[in-house]
Amino acid sequence: YTSGTTALPKGVLHSQRAPVIQSWRFAELMELRADDVVLTAQPFFWTAGICMSLGASLAVGAKIVLEETFDAGRALETIEREKVTTVHAWPHQEKSMAEHPTAATRDLSSVLHIEFSSPLAPVVGLKEDEWGTYGAYGMSETFTSVAAITASSPAKLRARTHGRALPGNSIRIVDPTDGTELARGEEGEIAVKGLTFMRGYYKVEPELYLDQDGYFDTQDGGFLGDDEYLVWKGRLSGLIKTG
Known part of the structure; x- marks a missing residue:
């Protein structure tokens, strides 16, 4: 089910193909390897938790470390003990780890893959x-990313764009009032x-959610550049998201 942040929750039906493809894609985009050790706090009832954490790790044979519930001190201990290389956690969880009294005394040097903007990075x-997953755009309806770039892409590129359409996907920008396709660089x-x-x-x-060409209007605003990179600007409907 979608979260219902701007509308009522809706059941989203997917084929088995979607999570399998997206798991392999995440492994490729994040450049995971068999010798990586992944610590995740992401829930597996969430599409990104399934693909980004669980599926991507299984795809390349990486080790995945799980905790039944999150505890900052225990997570730091796990990173040190298991020599974790990749951390997937929510910003408030990373903040609690960074500010934990034992953080300064732990050997966390094994961590190579974490957002540079994370308070845990320093x-x-x-x-x-040198690595980050924010250069992507997706939703429950597309089983995570419909556009993305590799996590090791230049930081300036990851900061300004959400990537190009992944193989097999199509993105266009339309006028939200009448559905007319807009030119490159025009926001819609x-x-x-x-x-x-x-x-x-x-x-x-x-027919209640697809247009005549089979496109799904996301209620997200953005534009496509001349280089086909997507730039997401935000929700067109009112939304306050915390945490």
Whole structure:
């Protein structure tokens, strides 16, 4: 089910193909290897938790470390003991680890993959922004990313764009009032369709959410540059998201 942040929650039906494809894609985009050790606090009822943490690790044979519940001190102990290389956690969890009394005494030097903007980054000793997963755009309906770039892409590129459409996907920008496709550089509503798009909403007729060309209007604002990179600007409907 979608979270219902700007509308009522809706059941999203997917084929098994979607999580399998996206798991392999995340492994490739994050450049995971079999010798990586992944610590995750992401829930597996969430599409990104399934693909980004669990599926990507299984795809390359990496080790994944799980905790039943999150505790900052225990997570730091686990990173040191298991020599974790990749950390997937929410910003407030990373902040609690960075501010934990034992953080300064732990050997966290094994961590190579974490967002440079994370408060945990300086604690583990990262000096440069060489890796990050924020250069992506997706939703429950596309089983995570519909556009992305590799995590090791230049920091300036990851900061200004959300990537190009992944293979098998199509993105266009439309006028939110009449659905007319807009030119490159013009800001409007992001519309998507493609390989990992949902089979449909549970008990909702397709004509209620797809246009005549099969595109899904996301209610997200953005534009496509001349280089086909997508830039997401925010929700077109009112939204306050915390945490």
